[in-house]
Amino acid sequence: MADVKIRSETGATPHPIRDEELRQGIELLFFAYRDFTSDPDAILAPHGLGRAHHRAIYFIGRNPEITVADLLGILRITKQSLGRVLKQLVARGYVVQRTGTRDRRQRLLTLTPTGIDLEQQLTSTQRARVARAWREAGPDAVAGYRKVLLGLINESERDAVMQALDRQ
Numbered sequence: 001m002a003d004v005k006i007r008s009e010t011g012a013t014p015h016p017i018r019d020e021e022l023r024q025g026i027e028l029l030f031f032a033y034r035d036f037t038s039d040p041d042a043i044l045a046p047h048g049l050g051r052a053h054h055r056a057i058y059f060i061g062r063n064p065e066i067t068v069a070d071l072l073g074i075l076r077i078t079k080q081s082l083g084r085v086l087k088q089l090v091a092r093g094y095v096v097q098r099t100g101t102r103d104r105r106q107r108l109l110t111l112t113p114t115g116i117d118l119e120q121q122l123t124s125t126q127r128a129r130v131a132r133a134w135r136e137a138g139p140d141a142v143a144g145y146r147k148v149l150l151g152l153i154n155e156s157e158r159d160a161v162m163q164a165l166d167r168q
Contacts, residue, residue: 039125043118047092052077052085054122057111060095061119062168065108067100094118 040054052075059074060066072082086109089095094115100106111119134142153161 036126036129039129040122043121043125047118049088052081053089056082056085056089057094057115057119058123060109061111061116061123064110068097068107068109071109089115 037051037054041051044050044054055075056071059071063070068082068086072079075082077085086095086097090097093112096110096112097107098110100108134145137145150158150162
């Protein structure tokens with residue numbers, strides 16, 4: 001594969017990125033994700049829950065009273081898959097689902113106190129991991145990290161993702 005060239009922010013001469021560097025970046029992303037999810041996986045396993053449950057709990061916690069439709073848009077899983085996940089989370093007392101007040105067709109999702117506790121346990125391990133990495137890397141690297149991750153998001157969705165982050 002041909003090398004890729006990137007231009008610096010100042011518009012200076014493009015710097016070539018070798019294929020091997022791209023492959024290492026992909027592998028680092030895989031390894032980072034594996035380890036980033038390992039602590040929450042271990043917390044969820046005794047409850048018979050997995051990563052789909054974790055993602056739902058996280059985004060419901062970040063967006064109290066999120067609609068099922070909005071959660072589907074974030075998670076990009078089928079309605080059937082989300083239905084199974086929510087059924088378990090509601091049955092186990094982690095999530096409350098209620099009908100919307102303005103639109104009775106809407107189902108609004110909120111974490112229960114038990115769900116909030118679980119979300120905090122799951123997120124605290126990941127926050128500690130990210131905080132440690134950011135401290136070790138320094139502020140310039142953090143800004144670069146955010147730019148790289150934003151660049152990995154489909155271009156058509158970047159603005160919506162950034163707006164969602166800014167609202168929180």
